[in-house]
Amino acid sequence: MKNVVVVLLVLFVWTACNSRKAEEGGRQQHTTDVQILEELQGVWLDDNTESPLFKIEGDSIYYTGQSNAPQQFAFVNDTLIVYGTQMVYYPVRLRTEHALFFTTPQGDQVSLHKSEVDSVYVEPQAEIRQPAEVLEKDSVIMFDGKRYRGYAYINPTGIKVIRPGISEEGLSVDNVFYDNVIHICVYQGTQRLYSKDIKRQMFSGLVPDDFLNNSILSDMDFIGVNVNGYVFEATLCMPDGPTCYNIHLLVDKEGKLEFKLRQ
Template structure:
């Protein structure tokens, strides 16, 4: 059995927030280009005077540098955003300098347009991500089986492969956060003879973990466990960034160099 923490709850919450049937779906109405034009610019929260979002063309940029830009449309009185999830917000009031809308939590978000050019500094985009590792990590395990000495290596390599995780602010605004995935490399040697060497990516686990989970997870860790008559045993950890949600999966490399991936029992 795979070890999950609250995966079902996360998937249910995401679906509830983004998959509701809306009678004003984009397929049932024409995009309001005038409303889109009014939304161009930088918008500040009425209560805090802090920049919340900048709108350029068809894209919303959030002041949170961790959040990815997100596409949007306005149809009738509804704002649709298209990121990892499709989310809609009912617009309560819109004008040249005012924009009020209902968040997922049913809070009314009240914004006004900025007139200070310095507010654009809040939207300077940086490659701000939270990698599991900042450098290559090497783990070398020396083991003996039936009188033969083996070395089982694990290399954890940060990559530039992006993982998008949908989060919701306290006010109920959907945001897509960006993280980097890792590529693991495992290899087994008998003396100088290589028995196995391969890169491991999270896509290789698509038969043993749910697709919704895998899409937002990072291959966060890999450990050598033991060697026995069946071969060399590893455990891979796939985790949702900045959460306690994870899955542990077994990997086995046979003495003939064959790799098998199975759910943890």
């Protein structure tokens, strides 16, 4: 049995490494002609709205959306190849130093022209700034004649969760979101009964791994006290969609923490 497990692990690692090498090899093969790369530099505007869609600087595309991560690209054989969380191919119908017409994977036609000045565009930033505000929540709950107060401090972090998305123009973009670490504590009067930092990874095994890796710990509430201890409710959500898991955090009087999905 141990030999089977070892073989499976080796195959998994070999497959992952080869997949990564294949992607890196694809990038190395996709080399943009120096003259074409130079001609693509600058801010590109939508022909219909005159609004800036993106700026090309070096071998990267910087989108106008402040939550969009920059993406590397290559221009090969009349195809614009963009490397984000997914590799996307845009067939180019026309390209000159001042015009760029291409088709998105959804079939949308994108017609752009280069701006004469860069001032119409906010200068790109390699790192999108995470929010700095800490949100404090508290609730008072009476139980057995005693007054309990529970706090939740939602602390933004620099931990990025990158989710692929589609812009209004049909462009494939990588949206950047930031996870939270939530500090919870319970007081009775001035006596602190419990405190702990809660992180998204603590819910591993309780929700599907794919959901966990692409979600953020978005909210926390102190919802109850009973004979067994204190109850908080955490909310784990996809940052760009309505799908969420609500998880009860059960803290017993000895400080042992258990998680349970809310039914």
